[in-house]
Amino acid sequence: MEGMTHVAAGRAAVTVPDQHSGAAMTSTRRDLINRLAAAGGILAAAPVLTATEPSGDLAPYARFFADDPPKPPPALVPTEANTAGPYFRPGALFRAKVCPPRAAGTVLLISGRILSTDGSALGGAMLEIWHADDKGRYDNDDPDKPPGAVMINRARLVADERGRYEYETILPAAYRTGPKSWRPRHIHYRVRAARHGELITQLYFKGEEHNDTDTIIRPALIIALSNATGDAGAYKQGVFDVVLAKAQG
Ligand SMILES: [Fe+2]
Numbered sequence: 001m002e003g004m005t006h007v008a009a010g011r012a013a014v015t016v017p018d019q020h021s022g023a024a025m026t027s028t029r030r031d032l033i034n035r036l037a038a039a040g041g042i043l044a045a046a047p048v049l050t051a052t053e054p055s056g057d058l059a060p061y062a063r064f065f066a067d068d069p070p071k072p073p074p075a076l077v078p079t080e081a082n083t084a085g086p087y088f089r090p091g092a093l094f095r096a097k098v099c100p101p102r103a104a105g106t107v108l109l110i111s112g113r114i115l116s117t118d119g120s121a122l123g124g125a126m127l128e129i130w131h132a133d134d135k136g137r138y139d140n141d142d143p144d145k146p147p148g149a150v151m152i153n154r155a156r157l158v159a160d161e162r163g164r165y166e167y168e169t170i171l172p173a174a175y176r177t178g179p180k181s182w183r184p185r186h187i188h189y190r191v192r193a194a195r196h197g198e199l200i201t202q203l204y205f206k207g208e209e210h211n212d213t214d215t216i217i218r219p220a221l222i223i224a225l226s227n228a229t230g231d232a233g234a235y236k237q238g239v240f241d242v243v244l245a246k247a248q249g
Contacts, residue, residue: 096157098129098169103153105134105170107235109228110203113163114191115243121163122244125193129167130154131186136175159193171236174210184210184217189242196244203240 058065099105114125131153132138139152153172159165174184187203204217206224211217225236 091160093164093166094158094160096129096155096165096167098131098155098167099133099153103133103170105173107168107230107233108171108225109166109168109235109237110187110240111164111166111237112240112242114159114165114193115163115241116193116196117243117245121159121161122193122196123159123161123163125159125163125165125191125196125244126156127159127165127242128154128156128190129169130188131169131172132175134170134173136173171205174208182210182213184208184214186217191242191244193244195247197247199242199244201242205238 114122114127116122130138133153139147139150139154153169155167157165157167169187172185172187174182176182185205185208189199189201189203191199191201202216202221204211204222206222211222223238223240225238228235228237
């Protein structure tokens with residue numbers, strides 16, 4: 001067949017049409033490349049590269065390479081088992097603490113369920129939560145001060161087998177987005193579950209300043225907070241259930 005490639009005796013031989021007579025002829029791969037290059041530069045031969053030179057005797061610095069490649073990790077002793085005691089209870093929540101320890105601000109507890117549109121619980125759904133601090137700042141909102149590996153006011157958590165989730169954090173502050181524009185207090189959500197579409201949304205709080213002027217807020221995403229008291233003082237709490245649409249197809 002015209003233009004088909006053959007391999008014969010360990011050397012690539014190619015059948016190509018002769019440009020002038022139209023008849024087929026056999027050529028080596030190198031001949032083909034040369035012919036095509038001459039015909040219009042369709043294929044260019046790879047440049048010949050010179051190997052990078054070593055720097056010579058490494059002298060005392062050679063010890064830095066002594067451990068290369070890295071050694072395998074040492075064998076570890078399994079952690080010892082110990083008694084469960086009489087107070088274990090199955091079914092504890094997968095809880096998260098979103099803000100850093102003892103962060104400034106009003107303590108806030110948010111809980112809820114991740115559900116499908118048919119009402120079934122989406123156990124194992126993953127939530128990603130992020131929000132501003134009590135001054136309206138994110139850990140990555142200053143290009144001159146990249147946060148690196150530190151994650152402030154961010155967490156991932158997993159819904160339990162009944163679709164429940166819960167996290168403690170602080171009430172984020174509103175923040176300015178322009179000379180006369182503000183974002184009201186809010187918490188960002190990204191929620192994913194098997195066989196459902198990913199949801200990216202935001203949670204808002206009833207009665208907050210700037211709720212009426214924000215252009216992003218949606219009434220269905222506003223929850224009311226109630227007052228609660230813990231051992232160490234007062235805090236706010238609210239419930240935010242999330243319903244995911246089923247994946248298409
Ligand atoms: Fe935000």
